[in-house]
Amino acid sequence: MRVSGVEFSYPDGRAALRGVDLVVEAGERVAVLGPNGAGKTTLALHLNGIYMPSSGTVSIGDAPVVESNLTEVRRRVGLVFQDSNDQLFMPKVHDDVAFGPANLGVTGAELEQRVRSALAAVSGEALADRPAHHLSGGERRRAALATVLAMDPDVLVFDEPSSDLDGAGRRELVAALLSLDLTQVVITHDLPLALELCPRAVIMREGRIVADGDTRGLLADADLLAENRLELPYGFELGALEKD
Amino acid sequence: MGVGHSHALYVHEHSPVHRLAPEAKVVAAFGLVVVIAVTPRQAVWAFAVYAAMVAGLVVLARVSFGFVAIRLLAVAPFVVFALFIPFIATGETVEVWGLALSVDGLWATWNILAKAVLGASVSIVLTATTEIPEIIRGMGILHVPVLFTSIAMFMVRYLELIAEELKRTRLAMSSRGYDPRWLTQAAPIASAAGALFVRSYERGERVHAAMLSRGFTGTMPSLDARRATASEWAAATSLLLLAGVVATAAAVTS
Amino acid sequence: MVVAMHAPDGFLDPGTALVTALISLAVLAFALRQARSQLADKAIPLAGITAAFIFAAQMFNFPVAAGTTGHLIGAALAAILLGPSVGVVVVTIVVVVQALAFADGGLTALGYNVLNMAIIPAYGGYAIFRLFRSWLPKSTGGVVGATAVAAWASVVMAAIAFSIQWLFGASAPVPFDDVFVAMVGVHALIGVGEAVISSLAVGAVLASRPDLVYGARDLDQAQLADTKVKIRTFVIGGALVALVFAAVVSQFAVDNPDGLEHVAADTGFIDSGADHAWADFIFADYATAGISNETLSLAVAGIVGTLVTLAVAAGIFLTMRESRRKDTAPV
Numbered sequence: 001m002r003v004s005g006v007e008f009s010y011p012d013g014r015a016a017l018r019g020v021d022l023v024v025e026a027g028e029r030v031a032v033l034g035p036n037g038a039g040k041t042t043l044a045l046h047l048n049g050i051y052m053p054s055s056g057t058v059s060i061g062d063a064p065v066v067e068s069n070l071t072e073v074r075r076r077v078g079l080v081f082q083d084s085n086d087q088l089f090m091p092k093v094h095d096d097v098a099f100g101p102a103n104l105g106v107t108g109a110e111l112e113q114r115v116r117s118a119l120a121a122v123s124g125e126a127l128a129d130r131p132a133h134h135l136s137g138g139e140r141r142r143a144a145l146a147t148v149l150a151m152d153p154d155v156l157v158f159d160e161p162s163s164d165l166d167g168a169g170r171r172e173l174v175a176a177l178l179s180l181d182l183t184q185v186v187i188t189h190d191l192p193l194a195l196e197l198c199p200r201a202v203i204m205r206e207g208r209i210v211a212d213g214d215t216r217g218l219l220a221d222a223d224l225l226a227e228n229r230l231e232l233p234y235g236f237e238l239g240a241l242e243k244d
Numbered sequence: 245m246g247v248g249h250s251h252a253l254y255v256h257e258h259s260p261v262h263r264l265a266p267e268a269k270v271v272a273a274f275g276l277v278v279v280i281a282v283t284p285r286q287a288v289w290a291f292a293v294y295a296a297m298v299a300g301l302v303v304l305a306r307v308s309f310g311f312v313a314i315r316l317l318a319v320a321p322f323v324v325f326a327l328f329i330p331f332i333a334t335g336e337t338v339e340v341w342g343l344a345l346s347v348d349g350l351w352a353t354w355n356i357l358a359k360a361v362l363g364a365s366v367s368i369v370l371t372a373t374t375e376i377p378e379i380i381r382g383m384g385i386l387h388v389p390v391l392f393t394s395i396a397m398f399m400v401r402y403l404e405l406i407a408e409e410l411k412r413t414r415l416a417m418s419s420r421g422y423d424p425r426w427l428t429q430a431a432p433i434a435s436a437a438g439a440l441f442v443r444s445y446e447r448g449e450r451v452h453a454a455m456l457s458r459g460f461t462g463t464m465p466s467l468d469a470r471r472a473t474a475s476e477w478a479a480a481t482s483l484l485l486l487a488g489v490v491a492t493a494a495a496v497t498s
Numbered sequence: 499m500v501v502a503m504h505a506p507d508g509f510l511d512p513g514t515a516l517v518t519a520l521i522s523l524a525v526l527a528f529a530l531r532q533a534r535s536q537l538a539d540k541a542i543p544l545a546g547i548t549a550a551f552i553f554a555a556q557m558f559n560f561p562v563a564a565g566t567t568g569h570l571i572g573a574a575l576a577a578i579l580l581g582p583s584v585g586v587v588v589v590t591i592v593v594v595v596q597a598l599a600f601a602d603g604g605l606t607a608l609g610y611n612v613l614n615m616a617i618i619p620a621y622g623g624y625a626i627f628r629l630f631r632s633w634l635p636k637s638t639g640g641v642v643g644a645t646a647v648a649a650w651a652s653v654v655m656a657a658i659a660f661s662i663q664w665l666f667g668a669s670a671p672v673p674f675d676d677v678f679v680a681m682v683g684v685h686a687l688i689g690v691g692e693a694v695i696s697s698l699a700v701g702a703v704l705a706s707r708p709d710l711v712y713g714a715r716d717l718d719q720a721q722l723a724d725t726k727v728k729i730r731t732f733v734i735g736g737a738l739v740a741l742v743f744a745a746v747v748s749q750f751a752v753d754n755p756d757g758l759e760h761v762a763a764d765t766g767f768i769d770s771g772a773d774h775a776w777a778d779f780i781f782a783d784y785a786t787a788g789i790s791n792e793t794l795s796l797a798v799a800g801i802v803g804t805l806v807t808l809a810v811a812a813g814i815f816l817t818m819r820e821s822r823r824k825d826t827a828p829v
Contacts, residue, residue, distance in 0.1 A: 050453050071459060079457045086450040089401055089543065090467075091377030098467050103459030133404045147458065253599065270598075274605055281606040282512045318601050322506050326670075333671040352670030359508025360604065367601040376599045391534055391542070396591050398546020399553065400599075406547070407554040434695045437555055438702020441579065444551045445710055448544030455543065 001077075001155055001183065006046060006056035016042040017053070018207035026061075026154070029177075029184040031194035031215060034204035035229035040187045041082070043204070044157050047185070048077040060155060075104060078148035082159040084140035088132035093124070093143045096132070100151040118150035122176055138169030145176065155183040162190045191219060191232055203228050253315075255372040261305035262373045264479065265472030266382030272480035273370040277363045279487040285355035287494030291362065297487065298365045307372045315368045319360045326356040376400050381468060394464050398451075406444060413440065504596065505611055505660075507604030514667025519609025525617050526590060528814070532583035532821055545580070549588045552576055556592070573616055574623030574652035575696040578645055578713040579703065582624040582817045589616035610663050614656045621813030622806060623652030627713060628816055637724035641714045642701045649696035653689035655806045657681040662803045665796075675795055 001024040008017040016039045024030055032040050045051045046058055049065045058065040060076045081087050090096040097115045106114060119125050122142040127135065135143060141161065148156065161177075162170050174196055177184060188194050194201055194215055201218050203211040205228050211218055218224060220238050225231060232238070261269070276297075283290050302312055333349030370379070377400060384393040413436045472480075510518075537545060552572040572592075577585035590612050597603040603611045627648035634640035661678040668674070703711055708722050 045453065048457050050456055071461070074457055074459050077457075079454075081450065081454055083447075083450065085405060086447060087454045089398060089451050089454065091375075091397065091401060095467050099455075099460075099465065100458035102465035102467055103461065132401070151458065277507055277605040281507050281515065281604075315601060319506050322509070329670045329672060332676065334673060335671045346671060348671040355669055356506070356508045360506035363507030363604045363606065364601045367598070367605060371599050371601065376595070379598060389530055391530060391537075392587070392591060394542050395546045395549060395588065396595055398543050399549035399591060399595065401550075402547050403550040403553055406550045407557065410554050434698030435702045437695065438699040439706070441548070441551055441699060442703055442707050442710065444547045445544060445707065448541075448547040451543040451547070452541075 001047070001061070001185075002057075002059050003043070003046070004057050006043075006053040006058060008042060008046065008051060008053050016207055017046075019056070020204075020207070020209055022202065022209060022212075024155075024183060024185065026183055027181070028200060029186065029198040031198035031201040032185060032187040032204060033189075033191070033194060033201055033218075033228070033230060037206075038204040038228075039207040040204055041159055042207075044079060044159055044185070044187060047155070047157055048074050048079055050079075071104070075151050076154045078151060078153035078156045080144055080148055080156065080158045080161060082163060084137075084144040084164075085132065087144040087147060088135075088140060091131060092128070093119075093130055093132065093135075093146075094128040096143065096147045097128075097150045100147055104151065114150050114152075118146040121149050121180070122146045123172075136169075137164040138166070138172060141165060141169065141173065142176070149180075153182065155185065156180065157185045157187075159187045160189065161186065162188065162193050191230065192236060195219060203230070253371045254375050255305075255307050255311060257306040257373075259304060259306040259373065261301065261369070264373075265470065265476050266374050266378040267385040268382075268472040268476045268480040269370055269374055270379060270382045270386060272483050273366050275480075275484040276366050276487055279484070279491045280362050280366075281359055283491045283494050284498045285351055285358070286498045288354075290490050290494035291358045293490050294362050294487065297483070298362060298369070301369050302365075305369055305373045307369065311372065312365060312368050316361060316364055319364050322360055323357060326353045326360075329353050329356075385471065390464065402444075402447070406440070409443070410437075410440060504593075504603035504615070505607045507606045509604070509607060509669060510610060510663055510667040511669055512606070514663055515606050515609050517609070517666075518613050518663060522609050522612045522617060525621075525814070526586070526612070529583040529586040529590075529617075532817055533581075533587045535821055536581055536584055541584075545584060545588055548576065548580060549591050552589060553592045553596070570692055570695055571615055571619055571653060571656065572696075573619035573656075574627070574645070574649040574692070575699060577620040577624040577813075578627055578648065578696075578700060579711055581712040581820070582621055582813050583821075584712075585620040585624070586616055589620060592616075610660070614659050614663075618659050618806065618810055619652030619656045621811075621817070622655045622809035623648045623813070624713075625809045625812035625816060626651040628812075631713070635724070636717065637721045638701070638704050638708075638714070638717070639724060641704065641711070641717070642697045645700045645713070646693040646697035650686075650689040650693040651809075653685050653692045654682060655809060657685035658802055658806050662799055662806075665799060674799065678799070 001022075003020055003022040006017055006020045007015075009015045020039075020043060032043070034040055042051065046053060046065070047060070049058075049070045052065075060073055063069050063072050063076065065073050088096050090099060094115060097118050098111055101111055101114045115128070116125070119128055122145050124139070124142045124146055127139055127143050127146075132140060132143070141164070156177075158177075161173055165173060170193070174193065177186075177197055184198070186194065186198055198215055200213065201211075201215040202209050203218065203224070210228065211224060216238065219232065280291075280294055283294075299309075302309060329352050330345035330349035331343075333346035333352065335346045335348040337344040338347050338350070339345075374382070377397060380393050380396050380400065383396075384390060414433070417432055417436065533545075552570075552575070555570050555572055557569070571589075573585060573589045575585075576588050579585070580588060593603065593612050593615050594608065597605055597608055597611065627644045630644035630647045631640060634643050658678075658681075661674065661681050664672075664677045665674045668677075700711060700713075704714060704722065708714060708717065714722070
């Protein structure tokens with residue numbers, strides 16, 4: 001995935017991205033960190049063409065993100081939104097998971113098969129016949145992930161995946177993400193999650209990427225964190241995680 | 245009008261009525277209510293037949309009569325109004341327990357009560373045996389425009405979420421001592437409503453982004469190809485035919 | 499007591515139910531076509547969520563006076579926020595689902611329930627909104643003020659419409675005069691609640707996302723910041739409306755409307771040899787029985803009904819013209 005010189009401003013004039021360059025190799029897991037308003041979500045929405053840059057380019061593999069290509073781009077990039085309720089808009093979870101592949105033209109038995117395997121990948125077979133508003137936060141999160149997996153993507157982009165999860169939910173999430181052999185971009189405020197999941201991290205501030213490197217190295221730089229309004233949780237000791 | 249109990253509208257059972265295809269049920273329900281509504285009120289026997297038919301449906305659907313009775317409370321305000329009619333209506337009167345009640349008024353009360361209660365009962369059986377998204381799907385099969393049904397579907401999906409947000413806002417407001425009794429104190433409610441509208445609107449934009457992200461290009465994919473079979477239609481039409489015969493007999497004999 | 503909203507089956511006779519159903523279907527077909535062209539497909543989830551919002555808002559009663567409560571109809575609000583045709587479609591969906599899925603309103607009553615609770619208050623309310631927008635200053639205050647009047651008027655129009663439907667298809671021998679006074683009187687009061695809530699809600703939306711208010715899309719930044727409403731205009735306008743309103747309603751409430759009748763006789767409006775056969779044929783015997791001066795009542799009903807129809811037609815005409823322009827031209 002390649003983002004080059006992307007700039008973007010909102011209709012009311014606010015500049016959100018001021019020249020972003022990012023390259024993510026296949027199979028990498030990259031965390032995107034930064035203060036509120038840095039442009040993280042805006043960047044994510046460029047990755048599947050919901051937003052188009054005013055200048056610069058985005059391409060996913062060999063597919064440039066342009067009007068004519070959007071269906072293919074959206075198959076390759078699966079976006080998991082911050083609020084799962086926004087992603088579960090059909091009467092039943094089964095219908096939501098089927099929505100994506102159905103839009104790609106998959107029908108009949110093959111559609112059912114895709115739904116089944118997507119739900120199995122998140123241990124969510126039991127959720128199929130339930131309506132979204134009856135699910136717990138963690139169940140919704142898993143269902144939302146399934147809706148995206150059903151499209152057989154190459155890249156997964158997560159916007160604050162641990163935001164409404166309790167401890168067990170978080171553990172399940174990490175396990176699920178570690179088990180998925182796909183390129184992953186994880187936007188998060190949850191620094192321990194970033195550390196646990198992503199070997200590489202970038203920090204965004206005011207529409208630009210200001211740091212890019214090894215996650216542990218970035219989190220160990222107290223000045224860097226302070227500059228970008230990031231803070232390790234109370235009592236969290238990086239040193240305590242030194243592996244042998 | 246308790247939408248927070250929308251799952252309490254549907255009774256989870258496995259009856260023949262539950263299994264019937266939604267489009268057949270919607271047609272049957274509508275048709276039945278129309279037939280009941282055009283039946284002349286003097287044919288009291290006809291309404292007894294209808295009541296028996298509805299009772300039969302309730303039993304067939306494995307729904308309890310108590311459940312239907314509770315849901316029938318929705319027509320209570322009109323029952324009250326109807327009961328007043330003989331007292332305020334004009335026309336020749338009859339002595340009942342020392343009170344002069346209008347004869348026409350009494351017939352009118354009967355008319356409204358019978359049709360409102362029977363009509364509502366049919367509707368209640370429909371919703372008890374058919375989940376709302378299925379009702380909407382049935383409407384779509386019956387050629388209701390897709391713009392209509394897709395808006396309805398989103399409405400039903402997000403109704404509970406929004407009703408809850410509204411309830412929470414009011415709870416938060418009243419726990420801070422806000423207890424409006426006069427309209428002049430309604431300002432905070434209205435502002436909360438306005439804020440909720442904006443939040444709802446913004447959610448709508450996000451949902452649309454989510455739909456686009458999963459390949460939506462303007463037309464909703466059809467996920468359910470099931471259609472009512474000939475025998476299901478036969479069941480629905482036979483019910484309507486029976487009711488129709490009753491109505492015609494009533495019309496002819498009164 | 500909001501008795502005639504969400505009316506059950508049997509409330510009006512089958513003939514009226516059928517005619518209003520046909521009218522509603524025709525207008526709905528039109529509104530759907532308009533809405534389709536106005537709604538980008540992004541707006542479908544939007545419209546659905548707005549419908550949910552209106553549905554939820556209708557569930558909460560607000561106090562009208564000590565002890566009495568009313569609830570929001572929301573049609574005028576929907577028209578002002580989303581545009582009249584989209585508003586009509588959205589509120590219609592609310593009414594239909596309420597009937598179909600919640601047994602709130604009879605299935606055979608959908609014809610007049612949709613007409614009274616969606617079509618008339620949305621299109622008619624929008625017409626009143628535009629009228630007052632043209633009189634009030636071009637500012638946030640002006641939009642809020644126009645919303646208040648439009649919302650009030652929309653509720654009263656719905657009540658008038660129902661009363662006139664009662665005239666044609668009453669199922670009970672309750673005279674039209676009584677129904678008219680009771681319905682319109684009560685709803686004039688409830689309309690105040692609708693006015694307050696609708697206008698404040700629009701104000702709240704204008705404060706954070708003015709781009710979301712269809713009825714204010716012609717305002718620029720400076721005008722949006724202007725939140726003063728010319729109190730004087732309001733008071734004069736409100737007083738005029740109240741006067742006219744009281745005059746009309748009182749004619750039904752008084753048994754001997756000497757003043758108006760005298761004038762009417764002078765001008766030949768009431769013909770002493772009037773043939774009532776036509777009136778008897780069209781209007782349900784019930785509804786005109788017991789009225790001391792039938793012709794006068796029917797005449798006033800006719801005038802008031804015509805005004806409501808004009809307002810609705812104006813709303814429909816406006817929405818057609820707006821969609822043809824399809825830009826942010828001055829409202």
